[in-house]
Amino acid sequence: MAERLHSAAIHVLRYARQADRVSAIGPAQLSALSVLVYSGPSNLRELADAEQVAPPTMTRIVAALRRGGYVRLKRCPDDARARVVEAAAKGVAALEKARGARLDLIDGMLSRCAPADVALLGKALAAVFPQAP
């Protein structure tokens, strides 16, 4: 069962990743950006934890996003050491576009299956991953 889920997850993401080639932004940057867009502003440490990455790695990812104009950094009012990273409008737009391309691919994949099976999968996923957006 774990095997089946693992294999399906790999299959879905491998297929969806094809869409990322159109995006000018790298995969780690895109992933960090999606956290910022969907979970709101964050400091570097939280972002690094969310992405399962060491702090220096997140420093670089955020620096690259900033150079591209995808995020803004602000000073944290209650801690002078920390910065708050926030998605800029350009970042939100880039993320939505990349995400849309991925979802289109997955939609195409699902459209080649029986609708009843897809509906069943939806129900099962909702039950097992209740927090899924």
Place this chain on the structure above:
Amino acid sequence: MAERLHSAAIHVLRYARQADRVSAIGPAQLSALSVLVYSGPSNLRELADAEQVAPPTMTRIVAALRRGGYVRLKRCPDDARARVVEAAAKGVAALEKARGARLDLIDGMLSRCAPADVALLGKALAAVFPQAP
């Protein structure tokens, strides 16, 4: 629906990836190795296509796997340009270990859900991804 599947796949693999930290071998190498172990020997071009990677990248991944003793290279009998890459015993063992660690994590994740939901998910996955091992 595509959204739900995408999100669940990300969630599962992000969680499972924690297990990879124990493995000495990098993620790209592990992934290529799994193709070799489960689909059998292959030449570089096929492997690069399977991994959605450019040929020079696969040259390096295979070189690293070879240095580690995880794969062997043979000459191709019917094409002197090509090499056949084959998993060595050490490679099979390393892959099984890494894979086992990932599956254990996913098992743990699923064990915290209602068994009926998990069974439903299994049925749905089998219907939508019939080729899944």
Place this chain on the structure above:
DNA sequence: CCATATAGTTAGCTTAGCTAACTATATGTT
């Protein structure tokens, strides 16, 4: 026999990951 295609490699770049060591600011204890 030559032209073209294909398998793979080399060179050189970027991104993304790490650890170790550092600066600067908070915080808790005397």
Place this chain on the structure above:
DNA sequence: AACATATAGTTAGCTAAGCTAACTATATGG
């Protein structure tokens, strides 16, 4: 208040993993 310790982030320097362009060597088709 002073100092010790903890925490936020950065810098430096390494490796792995991705790419394109340009190359070598072998197949293959005319």
